[in-house]
Each structure stands twice: as structure tokens, then as C-alpha cells.
Amino acid sequence: MYRSVHKSLICFAWGVLCLLLPRAVLAQAVNSGIVSEHVRMAVPMEREWLGRDVVVELERCWRYVNSATNGGLPRRILVEVVFENPNVRAYPEGRIVIGMRTSAADFDMRGFLVRSAAREIARLGLIGLARGEAVRGDSELLLEGMSEIMAREFFRTTRRLGGAWVHAQFLDRVQPLSRASLSASSVSGEGHDLRMQAPAITFLLTCSENQGRERTMKMLEALRRGTPLEESIVLATKTTAAALEAAWLKKVRSFAVADSLQASQDEETPKLERVACAPVADAGGQKMQLRLYIRKGANALLPQSIYLIEDSSGRYSQARLFTERGTQYALLEAPIGPGKMPDSYNYRILAIDEGGSVSEWQGTCSPTR
Numbered sequence: 001m002y003r004s005v006h007k008s009l010i011c012f013a014w015g016v017l018c019l020l021l022p023r024a025v026l027a028q029a030v031n032s033g034i035v036s037e038h039v040r041m042a043v044p045m046e047r048e049w050l051g052r053d054v055v056v057e058l059e060r061c062w063r064y065v066n067s068a069t070n071g072g073l074p075r076r077i078l079v080e081v082v083f084e085n086p087n088v089r090a091y092p093e094g095r096i097v098i099g100m101r102t103s104a105a106d107f108d109m110r111g112f113l114v115r116s117a118a119r120e121i122a123r124l125g126l127i128g129l130a131r132g133e134a135v136r137g138d139s140e141l142l143l144e145g146m147s148e149i150m151a152r153e154f155f156r157t158t159r160r161l162g163g164a165w166v167h168a169q170f171l172d173r174v175q176p177l178s179r180a181s182l183s184a185s186s187v188s189g190e191g192h193d194l195r196m197q198a199p200a201i202t203f204l205l206t207c208s209e210n211q212g213r214e215r216t217m218k219m220l221e222a223l224r225r226g227t228p229l230e231e232s233i234v235l236a237t238k239t240t241a242a243a244l245e246a247a248w249l250k251k252v253r254s255f256a257v258a259d260s261l262q263a264s265q266d267e268e269t270p271k272l273e274r275v276a277c278a279p280v281a282d283a284g285g286q287k288m289q290l291r292l293y294i295r296k297g298a299n300a301l302l303p304q305s306i307y308l309i310e311d312s313s314g315r316y317s318q319a320r321l322f323t324e325r326g327t328q329y330a331l332l333e334a335p336i337g338p339g340k341m342p343d344s345y346n347y348r349i350l351a352i353d354e355g356g357s358v359s360e361w362q363g364t365c366s367p368t369r
Contacts, residue, residue, distance in 0.1 A: 038062045038073075042080045051081065054114045061118045064154050065125040069217075072128025079117050088192060090120040092127050104300035104354060111298075115151065119192065122150035129217075130224040139223045142182055144192065145200025146220060152356075161205070162260025163305075163356035167198035168252045170307060170316060177252065179229060179245050194354050195305055206248040211237040257350065260358040268298040269359045270351055277365040279341050286338065288345050288367065292319065292330040299355035307350045308332040341367060 034041040034051040036059035043051035058079065066073040074094030086102040098116050105112040126143050152158040171177060181199045194201075207216045218236035223229060230241040237244065274293040279286060290308065294301065306319035319330035332349070336342070349361040 038066075038076055040076065040078050042078065044081070044083060047081070047083075050110060050113060051079075053110060054117070057114055058117055058121065061121050061151075061154050065122050065150060068150060068153075069125035069128060072125040073121070074124065074128070077121065077124065081113060088116050088120065090123045090127070092124070094124065096120040096124070102300075107296050107300070108298065115155070116192075118154055119147050119151040122154075123147040125150070126220060126224070129221040139220075139229075141197070141200045142204065142220065142223065142229075145197050145204050148192075148194075148197050148201055149204060157355070160356040161201060162255075163194055163352035163358050164198040164201040164205075165252060165255040166257055166260055166350065166352055166358055167195045167305070168202045169255060171195075171198060172249070172252055173314065173316070177249060179241060182229065193302055193305070194352065194356060195302070202252055203248050206251055207237070207244060210244065210247055211239065257358065257360070260356075261360055269357045270297040270301045270353060271295040272349070272351075272359075272361045275347070275363065275365045276368065277345050277347075278368050279336070280333070286336045286341070287333045288336050290332040290334070290345075290347060290365070291322075292332065292349070293327075294330060294351075297353055297355075297357070297359075299353040299357065301351055301353045303330050305352045305354075306330050306332070307352075308334055309348045309350060310334065311348060343367075 029045040030042050031045050031048040031051065032040065032042040034043060034048065034055050036055050039055055039058045039062055041051040041055055041058075062073060062077065077094040077096060079096045079098065081098050081100060083100045085099045087097065087099040090096050096117060098113055098120070100109065100113070102112075123143065126146055149158065149161075152161060168177065171181075175181075177199055182203055204216060207219065211219075215237045219232045222232035222235050227235065233239070233241045233244055271294065272292060273295050276291040276293075278289050280289045281287070292306070303319040303321040307316045308319070309316045317332055317334060319332050322329055322331050334345075334347075344364050344366050346364050347362065351359045351361065353359075
């Protein structure tokens with residue numbers, strides 16, 4: 001009897017171990033031996049080719065950022081590639097985590113990894129500007145914006161940042177932009193989306209154009225050391241905070257969408273394959289509902305970056321993402337005045353992908369009731 005019970009316990013324990021072992025083995029199956037002079041990568045064994053394919057490029061990025069930030073980077077950094085979550089984060093000690101569980105990585109896994117890692121390397125370099133001194137929490141959005149700009153400079157794609165100016169225009173219509181728009185106590189590590197960064201990116205580009213890159217970096221350095229934004233501008237540049245703000249807002253409000261459309265022509269942008277529209281009515285009145293079926297381009301297209309524009313009033317609405325019967329589409333709604341439902345609906349849509357490319361889609365659809 002004792003032997004039988006003992007044998008049963010052993011069998012039960014072995015069964016539990018067999019169930020747990022694959023997960024443990026999987027969790028340990030990481031190759032941390034992909035290294036260059038300043039970059040070490042930790043990549044799941046089954047995708048170690050991905051790390052070997054990008055480590056040389058990230059080494060070049062380390063050298064570029066370290067030079068641009070006057071030695072702001074840690075001498076060695078670790079880039080961890082994980083497929084269990086979507087988070088992308090940089091830690092001051094020199095650790096970067098790139099979460100690949102996101103639709104942005106589906107189209108071009110390598111491209112997403114190298115772009116995200118480059119931005120976080122730039123972020124580490126900018127964090128290093130403070131040289132260990134106390135930093136201001138409200139400098140996060142400007143830090144995020146400059147990280148994006150520096151990554152674009154490394155890849156030589158800054159001219160595709162036209163989308164940031166278009167985003168800033170729309171944000172300014174909802175609530176006028178100001179220096180206060182540049183203060184954020186925290187920035188999510190899950191998105192890094194271009195729309196969120198647009199005010200900071202456009203402000204920093206204006207500062208670089210008017211005051212030069214060196215003064216812009218000195219402004220950021222002062223800000224990271226704890227100096228308020230207004231004082232940082234005065235200390236580092238040859239202008240006042242009010243004058244720089246005025247120059248920035250003038251450029252945002254006068255930016256021509258046509259310029260960004262032209263700059264996007266050499267990029268593989270998203271394509272609008274089909275539009276279906278139908279009238280709906282609710283407590284808010286009559287609306288035209290548009291379903292957009294879109295083919296992906298080279299970069300992710302987020303629903304909040306798809307705008308339906310009413311030219312006569314200047315109003316706009318943003319899309320929401322829906323999935324129905326396995327088919328994904330972007331949903332837009334536009335108010336329609338009281339009276340007879342029109343036989344056709346003219347639409348104008350701007351779509352800004354995360355690469356900064358802008359697409360304009362205009363056409364007419366016949367409502368289905």
C-alpha cells in the first residue's frame with residue numbers, strides 16, 4: 001500500500017514537472033551573447049537571427065547618439081527583445097526593453113525593432129545630459145520628442161516628419177497649443193505614437209531652425225537639470241520663451257498639408273481599398289458612418305491618426321478601430337444636418353502613419369440604408 005501511494009506521488013510530481021518544464025525552458029531560452037563594442041542584445045533563441053541582423057546598426061546608432069549628446073550614453077547598453085508584451089522602455093542604467101507584441105511589428109519586424117531601439121538609445125543619451133543630477137518630471141514630453149527627432153536624423157528620415165505638423169494643427173484646433181502643452185509628468189512606454197509627440201517634435205524643430213541645434217541641446221540639458229522651461233530657453237538661446245512660442249505656433253498654424261503629401265510620395269503608404277457609408281441616428285442626431293478598409297503600408301497606421309475633415313466648417317473627427325467577422329476596418333462618423341438624407345456623401349480623409357507619411361483620400365460614397 002505504502003509503495004503504491006509513494007509511486008503515485010512520484011508519478012504525479014513527474015507529471016506536474018513535465019507540464020511546467022516547457023515554460024521554464026522557454027523562459028530561459030534567450031541568447032544574450034549577441035554583442036558589439038557597446039551594445040549587447042538578449043533575444044529569444046528561435047529569433048536570434050533578428051539580433052544578429054541589427055546589432056551592427058545599433059552599434060552605429062550608439063556612436064551617433066553618444067557624439068550628439070557629448071558622451072551621454074552608458075558605455076555598454078543591453079537591448080532586450082521580448083515577444084510577451086508590447087511595452088517599449090529605456091532604463092537609466094543602460095537597459096532597453098523592446099516589446100514586439102504589437103501590430104506595429106507585424107508588417108516589418110526588423111524595421112520596428114531597429115527604429116524602436118534607436119529611439120530608446122537616443123532617449124538614454126538625453127537622460128545622460130543631466131549627469132546624475134535631479135531632473136524635472138515635466139520634461140518627459142520634450143525628451144520623447146527629441147528622442148524621435150534624433151532617431152530620424154540617424155536614419156536620415158527627418159523630412160518625413162510632416163505628419164507631426166499635421167497632427168499638431170489638429171491638436172491646436174481642439175485646444176490651442178502653448179508652452180503648457182509641452183509639459184507632461186509622464187509619457188506612456190506602450191505607445192510612443194506620433195500624435196502624442198507632435199507638439200514636442202514641432203516645438204523642437206522650430207527651436208533648432210531658429211536657434212541652431214547646439215542651443216536646442218543646451219536648452220534640453222538645462223531642463224533636465226531642473227531649470228523650468230522658460231528659464232531654460234532664456235539661458236540657452238538668444239530669444240525669449242514668448243518669442244519662441246510665437247514662432248512655433250505661427251509655423252504650426254501655417255503649415256501646408258500639401259507639403260507633407262509631396263514628401264510622402266516615396267514611401268509605401270497605406271492604401272484605401274474601399275469605403276462603405278451608411279446613415280445612422282442617435283440622441284445626437286443624424287450621422288453618416290464611414291467604414292474604411294485599408295491596406296497596410298510600410299508603417300503602422302493608428303485609428304486616432306485617421307481624420308475625416310469637413311472643409312466648410314473646419315471640423316474633423318477621428319476613427320475608431322473595429323473588427324467584424326474577422327475583418328478589420330476603421331470607423332468614422334460625421335454629423336449631418338436635419339432633413340432628407342443625401343443620395344451621396346463627399347468625403348476628405350487624411351491618414352498619418354507612424355513613419356510620418358501623410359495620405360489624402362477624397363471621394364464620394366452612396367449611403368446604404
